[in-house]
Amino acid sequence: MATQAVKAVDANWWRGAVIYQIYPRSFQDTTGDGIGDIKGITARLPHVASLGVDAIWLSPFFTSPMADMGYDVSDYCNVDPMFGALADFDEMMAEAERLGLKVIIDQVISHTSDRHPWFVESRSSRTNPKADWYVWADPKPDGTAPTNWLSIFGGPGWEWDGVRKQYYMHNFLIAQPDLNFHNPDVQNAMLDTVRFWLDRGVHGFRLDTVNYYFHDKQLRNNPPMVYDTDGAGMETDTNPYSMQNHLYDKTQPENIDFLKRLRALLDSYQGRATVGEVGDGPRSLSTLALYTTGNDKLHMCYTFDFLGPAFDAAYIRKVMTTVADTVSNGWVCWAFSNHDVIRHVTRFAESPAEQDRVAKLSITLLSVLRGSICLYQGEELGLTEAELSFEDLRDPYGIRFWPAFKGRDGCRTPMAWETSEPHAGFTTGSKTWLPVPGEHAARAVDAQEALPDSVLHHYRAALAFRKAHPPLVDGDMTFLDTNQDLLAFVREKGGEKLLFIFNLTRGAQDFTLPKRLGEILPVNLPGFLSRLDKGVVKLDALDVFCARV
Structure with missing residues (x-):
């Protein structure tokens, strides 16, 4: 290898x-x-x-x-x-x-495929070396599945196997039996x-x-x-x-x-x-x-x-x-x-x-x-x-x-x-x-x-x-209070602070910048039209504003 x-x-x-x-x-x-x-x-x-x-x-x-x-x-x-x-x-x-x-x-x-050699061996008997490698269980007295668990892919999360005369568990397809991690x-x-x-x-x-x-x-x-x-x-x-x-x-x-x-x-x-x-x-x-x-x-x-x-x-x-x-x-x-x-x-x-x-x-x-x-x-x-x-x-x-x-x-x-x-x-x-x-x-x-x-x-x-701004990789993130139509937060690390205001709506929105943020230096984000006008950020529909703080 x-x-x-x-x-x-x-x-x-x-x-x-x-x-x-x-x-x-x-x-x-x-x-x-x-x-x-x-x-x-x-x-x-x-x-x-x-x-x-x-x-x-x-x-x-x-x-x-x-x-x-x-x-x-x-x-x-x-x-x-x-x-x-x-x-x-x-x-x-x-x-x-x-x-x-x-x-x-x-x-x-x-889980594996039901064609995996492990499962082929496991389903062959209740006594083989891999008999307990998958989730097997006996039926209820009336023949139904051991539990009410369901498969994400529809139907019960159990499938009957006629050789072992037991059910096996599958969270997904019948062809995807679940492994027994308790083993x-x-x-x-x-x-x-x-x-x-x-x-x-x-x-x-x-x-x-x-x-x-x-x-x-x-x-x-x-x-x-x-x-x-x-x-x-x-x-x-x-x-x-x-x-x-x-x-x-x-x-x-x-x-x-x-x-x-x-x-x-x-x-x-x-x-x-x-x-x-x-x-x-x-x-x-x-x-x-x-x-x-x-x-x-x-x-x-x-x-x-x-x-x-x-x-x-x-x-x-x-x-x-x-x-x-x-x-x-x-x-x-x-x-x-x-x-x-x-x-x-x-x-x-x-x-x-x-x-x-x-x-x-x-x-x-x-x-x-x-x-x-x-x-x-x-x-x-x-x-x-x-x-x-x-x-x-x-x-x-x-x-x-x-x-x-x-x-x-x-x-x-x-x-x-x-x-x-x-x-x-x-x-x-x-x-x-x-x-x-x-x-x-x-x-x-x-x-x-x-x-x-x-x-x-x-x-x-x-x-x-x-990549050019370290705060965006793993810096702190602090949200600003806004109305529920705007998403505003500051990313900060190592003395660099960046403010972002996202307008995810289909209408123009204004945001008055808190004075506590201090001096605001807008950063151009190509493709967006937001602008700063006397302390108020003007955002078009589906727009974003970015600035150094």
Whole structure:
């Protein structure tokens, strides 16, 4: 096995880092089969580096039957032939290092594929060496499932197996059985898979469903949930999963000790980091605090709080202040889009005419928040959610809940590179795994490179501004009192103070600056029209004001 040395890096590089998520199926195809691959990622890394990001995050590329697009892993230590080979991964790592990019990979360890050799052995009998590697339980006397737990993908969270004459637990698809983390051998095996990629040189891991590792050993039923959907992400009222209070099928206290073991492993290497995905409903921020506080568990987490429909000053301030009150020395990673949710330009824009404006304002806001940030491929082009027909869908979640919910394929369509090329330059083949919308092709990278005021150029400017001002990376954040239509705060570190006032409404707004702020020196943010007039900030619709204080 090839083992790569990682150059000496700042152990805290992740704190305030900008991470660019790549969905390998949809980034660049080099074989003509209509599916992206690792060689394609390598070829397009210069574009990613040109944005000014610090790291890339690769969604799963491991060997998999692809029942859930790679989130059903059958071999944690290899590349699926669909995406290439381990040698291709090593070449990509070398190119990323040349460009100054760190590499984070998705680690999906709460469950495996039902084709994984571990599960094949586990289901073969109740006495084999891996019999207790998954969550098995006897039926109730009437033959029904052991608990009322539900699957996120619809239906019960248990599936009957006729060989063992038991049920096995699955939080997601039936083809994704949950591992039994109460078994130390399972923990050790998963840590070995992490070590494999650490030895190969990766700089960190995005941990899928990080609060789903353990289940309640007593198999107690979940109570009903009174659920507030404000700011909810993928889970909606179309899915009965949100009707339960998930006290017993996830977020168990035993998870803490495993996260400490994982952190100890990463700390034995240099400059490595973890970012956990926390999906815990209204408890998400408190779970995030628990998992990141203390410098002995996860380095940072993100939640679904900014992945829903809310884009107003009151909501953003509420989330940020809750984090400040809840998370002491932990760290948050913010995102407006990813591979699981409707693209944020579609969620936030009220009309096609304001899509570019919303895209520019969103990245400006994201780049000045306290925390690290994740960008999702294509958002730098202002891509909208693709409208797909049922026949085009590949996402099992979308297929299950159609037409009430159209699934996640609309944000997973191929990247648009060249406007005039077939399939926008994504492939030379005749067909793509998901269609490339014409409106995406019109927004391709080459078209936006030629336009000085494009969304693409604005992303570069916003990220360059973030890097140029240390307070924006990890400085303090203090909110100012305003009416609920404006979001105003000061970022401060090392004697530098920057004031930001965001108008997220569709009407002009005025803000009278508090005299206690002292002298105000406006800072030009390209693309915005706000101005200072005798102590009053004048903001247009969807506008932002910035000044040195």
